[in-house]
Amino acid sequence: MTDNEPKVCSRCGSGIASDWPSPFEGWHAIQDLPDDPDDAGGVLRERFQFAVVEGDYVCSDCISPEEQRELAGRYIELLREALAQREAAGIDPDWSEGTLISYAQVLQERLDRLAGRDDG
Numbered sequence: 001m002t003d004n005e006p007k008v009c010s011r012c013g014s015g016i017a018s019d020w021p022s023p024f025e026g027w028h029a030i031q032d033l034p035d036d037p038d039d040a041g042g043v044l045r046e047r048f049q050f051a052v053v054e055g056d057y058v059c060s061d062c063i064s065p066e067e068q069r070e071l072a073g074r075y076i077e078l079l080r081e082a083l084a085q086r087e088a089a090g091i092d093p094d095w096s097e098g099t100l101i102s103y104a105q106v107l108q109e110r111l112d113r114l115a116g117r118d119d120g
């Protein structure tokens with residue numbers, strides 16, 4: 001899997017356009033994102049270019065709610081690790097980091113609300 005390889009969803013076979021914005025571009029108003037998961041229990045409500053599930057590309061139409069939760073959890077974990085590393089290296093946070101952190105908080109909130117749903 002390389003960046004130059006054409007990306008095709010492994011489930012529906014649709015091509016994944018390479019000219020989509022990266023997942024974090026165009027999110028001008030993170031504070032406007034809904035804090036609730038969707039009705040199916042998915043937490044990645046924003047359209048994304050593609051995800052990699054078990055080594056295969058999956059488009060945002062085909063990813064299951066379970067996979068969304070797993071990816072969201074992994075994203076939050078990776079971000080925490082990256083931030084801890086930067087802090088240890090004495091690198092100041094920059095604005096793009098703020099965006100990533102805000103999105104991680106939105107995802108965490110959705111995961112928490114889902115967990116609350118199961119309890120109730």
Ligand SMILES: [Zn+2]
Nearest residue numbers: 009012059062
């Ligand atoms: Zn697909």
